Amino acid sequence: MIQISLERRSLHLSRKEQALASAAAQRSTMQFQFQKQIAAKAVTYRPLNSIHIQPSALKFLIQKYSEQLVYKPLDEIQYWFAYSAGAFLEPGYVQLYYYAHLLSGKKIPPSKSAVAAIGEGTAGLLGQWLYQGRKLARPNHDYPDIVMEAQGKTLLIEAKATSGSVKQAENLIENDLARMAAYAFACAELDSRPVIGILVSTALIRHNHFHTYITEVVI
Amino acid sequence: MSNPKVISHQRFVCQSIVERIRTLVLKEEAQIYSSTIEVALAELVREQMVTLARRHVSDSSQPNLLEQAIRLTETNLLERLNHYFDFEPYFEMVREKMKTSAQEITKLQEQLKEARFQERIGFSERIDDDVAVPFEIVEIGLRDALEGLVAIPLAEQGCYLNLEEIKNSYEVEGAQFPFQIATENFVFIIDDDGRIFVSTDNFSNSLIEDARGMLTHLARRLYVVT
Numbered sequence: 001m002i003q004i005s006l007e008r009r010s011l012h013l014s015r016k017e018q019a020l021a022s023a024a025a026q027r028s029t030m031q032f033q034f035q036k037q038i039a040a041k042a043v044t045y046r047p048l049n050s051i052h053i054q055p056s057a058l059k060f061l062i063q064k065y066s067e068q069l070v071y072k073p074l075d076e077i078q079y080w081f082a083y084s085a086g087a088f089l090e091p092g093y094v095q096l097y098y099y100a101h102l103l104s105g106k107k108i109p110p111s112k113s114a115v116a117a118i119g120e121g122t123a124g125l126l127g128q129w130l131y132q133g134r135k136l137a138r139p140n141h142d143y144p145d146i147v148m149e150a151q152g153k154t155l156l157i158e159a160k161a162t163s164g165s166v167k168q169a170e171n172l173i174e175n176d177l178a179r180m181a182a183y184a185f186a187c188a189e190l191d192s193r194p195v196i197g198i199l200v201s202t203a204l205i206r207h208n209h210f211h212t213y214i215t216e217v218v219i
Numbered sequence: 220m221s222n223p224k225v226i227s228h229q230r231f232v233c234q235s236i237v238e239r240i241r242t243l244v245l246k247e248e249a250q251i252y253s254s255t256i257e258v259a260l261a262e263l264v265r266e267q268m269v270t271l272a273r274r275h276v277s278d279s280s281q282p283n284l285l286e287q288a289i290r291l292t293e294t295n296l297l298e299r300l301n302h303y304f305d306f307e308p309y310f311e312m313v314r315e316k317m318k319t320s321a322q323e324i325t326k327l328q329e330q331l332k333e334a335r336f337q338e339r340i341g342f343s344e345r346i347d348d349d350v351a352v353p354f355e356i357v358e359i360g361l362r363d364a365l366e367g368l369v370a371i372p373l374a375e376q377g378c379y380l381n382l383e384e385i386k387n388s389y390e391v392e393g394a395q396f397p398f399q400i401a402t403e404n405f406v407f408i409i410d411d412d413g414r415i416f417v418s419t420d421n422f423s424n425s426l427i428e429d430a431r432g433m434l435t436h437l438a439r440r441l442y443v444v445t
Contacts, residue, residue: 054392056406056418057399064410072420129395134411135228136235136255137262140320147258149235154255190253192242 001052001208004122006130007045008214011038013181018219021181034178045170045213051129058121065124065138065146065159066117073114073121077163078207080110110163115204119161120145122212123200127157130214131198143183144197153194156184160201166211169203173215181217188219195219222443225413226377229270232263237299244304252308260306261313264288265320272328284328285314285321341365345373346435352378352442356435365422368431370415370438378413381443400437405430407437415441 013021017037024034055074062073070076082088084107088096124146127133133148133155144158158180160172176199184197197217202210226234236259243249267288271277281287289310297304334340341358353373360366372378382398385391392399396411404426408416417434419427 054399054401054406054408057397057408059418060397060408060410060416125397128397128411129393132395134231136232137258139258139261140265140316142258142316147255187254190251191255192239192246192248192253193255 002055002058002210003050003052003208004125004202004210004212005050006048006126006212006214008048008216009043009045010216010218011041011043011177011181012218013185018181018185021178021185024178025182031178034181035174038174038177048130051125053125058118058125061124061128062117062121064121064135066120067138067140067145068113068117068120070111070113070117073111073117074207076111076114077118077204080108080114080163081207083108110204115161115163116159118204118210119159119200119202122161122202122210123157123159123198126200126212126214127155127198131155144180153196154187154191155196155198156180156187157198157200160199161204162201163204166203166205169201169211170213172201173199173213177215177217184217184219222379222381222383222445224377224379225372225411228412229263229266230377231412232259232266233296233299235259236263236296240300240304244302249304257309257312260292260309261316263292264313264317267292268317268321268324272324272331275328275332283321284325285317288321289313338362346438350439350442351444354438354442356431356438365419365427367416367418367420368427368434369417370434372413372438372442374442374444379443379445380409380413380441382409382441384440385437402433405433407434409441413442 020030020034020037024030059074087093124135127146127148131148131150133150135146136149137147139147144156146157148155148157158176160169160176162168162172180197180199184195188195199215200212202212205211236256239253239256240249243251243253268284271284271288278287281290293306296306331340339361341360341362343355343357345353345355347353355371355373357369357371358365359369382391389400389402392401396409398409400407405417410416415434415437417430419430422430
């Protein structure tokens, strides 16, 4: 089983903050002002109960929600965690120096596609389990990653993922917040239903333990 | 708890578009361009292209697969809407977005035809006998390296899932779709469109047959008409 620990916060943006988000999405210099404004609201994440999912169920959801052309991303990331844990010194693995050309004092990175695919599958899972959403569309090469319908609302879900720290997962949300707020605001003006923007950022801590931050942008 | 109703993904997206357009018409805002309708239409057109390509259905009156899918999607939606709606501004965008996907699907269609002729691709089997709701068991992947099996209910209007009956025999994990049923050898996933999936990665032929038998048994008990 894969354990996913969760933290969630909900941001209700005023008209002024929505306008600031729109400006920040257009001009990078406004990004700092927007982030400062959001930080001043001091809306902290609150932990939710962890969830557990069978790897084959997550595999199914990755096929449903990811557009990454990657074969067996869960196996790929498990292999990388085995390497990172030094397991390749044990019998049964490929000879060493496979990654030697990548060594320059930095951590060996896993496949970016595999990490992204797991992030998208996890976001789809949470859309279904936490929000009772149903997939309306999985836009190709477009923003956001998933559009869902849930109890009369439209959910716009953007997935992020990292094999780095939990803090990095949190930062990925901060970096995309203005874009999501601006987009959700625009969609809300054009949609016949209430719109919620949801940023879901997952840190792959171990092959069987992820930590996910969820930020709801409520218009 | 009553049996949940399930409908196919295409039907769900179709219903959502129709409801959204009706709301816009009621509010006299039909001229508003909704980005949600646009992405939902693109999803429907892509699904339609995949369905046509899998079935090798071509229409000589249409210049290509994308146009054929767009026309079918439009006809289907207008029938459900029961009044005229100008989809063209949306389809202009869908054409632009789906151009590359259409090229890819068209190319793969020919390769699939050849692979099927050579019997390299997994088969699908329709189960009609002695069932409340007909369904299909589809093998996923190449014949000698099946990655999974999936049961798909075939009722046009959707069907119900008799989860309570299943819970009498199996431990069903989860409070929402997708539900999970873990047995000694297999994990079955039940999703919101009624599909039941089981992974068969690295399974022996006899284990795949066991999985198929159990999947068929589950689908027979799960899919009901009320």
